[in-house]
Amino acid sequence: MDASFALLLSLMALVAMATQVEARAFFVFGDSLVDSGNNNYLATTARADAPPYGIDLPSRRPTGRFSNGLNIPDIISERMGAETTLPYLSPELTGQRLLVGANFASAGIGVLNDTGIQFVNIIRITQQFLYFQQYQQRLTALIGAARTQQLVSQSLTLITLGGNDFVNNYYLVPFSARSRQYSLPDYVRYVISEYRKTLMRLYELGPRRVLVTGTGPLGCVPAELAQRSRNGECSAELQRAAALFNPQLERMLSGLNREIGADVFIAANTRTMAMDFISNPQAYGFVTSKIACCGQGPYNGLGLCTLASNLCPNRNVYAFWDPFHPSERANRLIVNQILTGSTRYMNPMNLSTILAIDSRA
Numbered sequence: 198m199d200a201s202f203a204l205l206l207s208l209m210a211l212v213a214m215a216t217q218v219e220a221r222a223f224f225v226f227g228d229s230l231v232d233s234g235n236n237n238y239l240a241t242t243a244r245a246d247a248p249p250y251g252i253d254l255p256s257r258r259p260t261g262r263f264s265n266g267l268n269i270p271d272i273i274s275e276r277m278g279a280e281t282t283l284p285y286l287s288p289e290l291t292g293q294r295l296l297v298g299a300n301f302a303s304a305g306i307g308v309l310n311d312t313g314i315q316f317v318n319i320i321r322i323t324q325q326f327l328y329f330q331q332y333q334q335r336l337t338a339l340i341g342a343a344r345t346q347q348l349v350s351q352s353l354t355l356i357t358l359g360g361n362d363f364v365n366n367y368y369l370v371p372f373s374a375r376s377r378q379y380s381l382p383d384y385v386r387y388v389i390s391e392y393r394k395t396l397m398r399l400y401e402l403g404p405r406r407v408l409v410t411g412t413g414p415l416g417c418v419p420a421e422l423a424q425r426s427r428n429g430e431c432s433a434e435l436q437r438a439a440a441l442f443n444p445q446l447e448r449m450l451s452g453l454n455r456e457i458g459a460d461v462f463i464a465a466n467t468r469t470m471a472m473d474f475i476s477n478p479q480a481y482g483f484v485t486s487k488i489a490c491c492g493q494g495p496y497n498g499l500g501l502c503t504l505a506s507n508l509c510p511n512r513n514v515y516a517f518w519d520p521f522h523p524s525e526r527a528n529r530l531i532v533n534q535i536l537t538g539s540t541r542y543m544n545p546m547n548l549s550t551i552l553a554i555d556s557r558a
Contacts (some may be wrong), residue, residue, distance in 0.1 A: 216553050220296070220511075221351075222297060222298035222351070222352040223277070223282050223297070223298040223353050223354075223355070224280070224299060224300075224301070224329070224349075224353075225299075225300040226326075226329075226355035227450065228357055228358060228361050229245075229550075230410075231355060232263065232302070232303055232304045233268065233281070233282065233302070234284040234286075235303050236305075236320075237260075237261040237484050242317070245261055245263045245502075247259055247503065250265070250502065252265050252508075252512070253265045253525060257374075263521070264524070265491075265518045265525055266516055269528050269531060269535075270300060270355055273353075273532055273548070274531040276536060279297065282297055282300045283300065285299045285332060296339075296340075298525075299329075299469050301329060301332075302325070302465045303325065304316070304319065309362055309391060311374075311375075312362045313361055313365050315369070322395055325430060329402055330402065332347055333349060343537065346403065348453075349402075350403055352404055353548075353551075354404040354406065354407040355410070356407060356408070356410070359442060360413060360415060363415055363438045363439075367437060367438070381434075381437065381438060381546045385438065385442050385445060397453070400457065405461055406555065408535065409446070410467045411446050413439070413523075414431065414468050414475055415432075415434075415435040415439045416438075417431040417475050417486070417487075418520065419492065419496040419497055419520045419521075420489075420499070420520035420521050422495065425497030429487050433446070435497050450462040450544075451544070451545075463544070463546065469541060469542055470530070470534045470542055471527070473530075478516055482513070482514065483526075484515070485514075486517065488517070489518065490508065490512050490514070490517065491518060492506050492520050493505075493507055502520070512525065520535065535547065536549050
């Protein structure tokens, strides 16, 4: 190889890297709603690495996503025309793939460190942030400190926390430690105050556009219907928890933005998004929003989704894939609202508006 050809190859590599740096990186933090496979690498029961998970992916194989197909971060990446972010623990996340971003989420976690203790080895949010710092060090070794800082500050970030603090903590068992310690309104205020600290820590780590999803309609998932419902009605107590938590989360995010002086944190009202198709499933092409596609017992809401479970033949007509998690098609409806929804769903603006504003900056 002559020197001029070698120089040309080097220049082409630099241009390719610069182009990728200009593409918006995407970072994901949170729980099973957004975990793309980190828990596959952990000794934990909170995992989705066995069939029929992933049945509607092109490979028809489980990937660790708690879905029949794609989850919310996958669909956001798809709609932005970007590569899917890899789980941070994936051995494939090296070299140029680091420029795409990374998914740090881990099924079972919550805002609080005692949430999900029954799952043993999961990546709590403080550890997810430590991995994010480690990621930035790895990226700095690849493209330098200044460009790493630019990539992180110009990235899009998604964080999904809170549901497990109720389902897998406060209401996990009757008379749980947290329910003996706090009334529900006091517990909600406590979780919100801890979440505020978490989000300020994330801000310190560099992201400047952060989508923050609320909890879904906790009392309407098939798992809760199976345990708490007599006639298919949503659990009033868990619905009350979601009704207290989500407005306080939105107010907290607005307060943080005022304090910072910029619209860093964007509230995604996933409870309202999901209630639209849960309360009127036929209007959205679902035959049911009460029965999970994969499961057993009443509403297919008991136990895990396994090869021994009941499995619906057409996942597109079920709002819920398993006892807790939406189907891919339901996730797509949620992402549609994240992208283009009114202030009823997205506050202070939707993702399309963010992308338009930031492209002009």
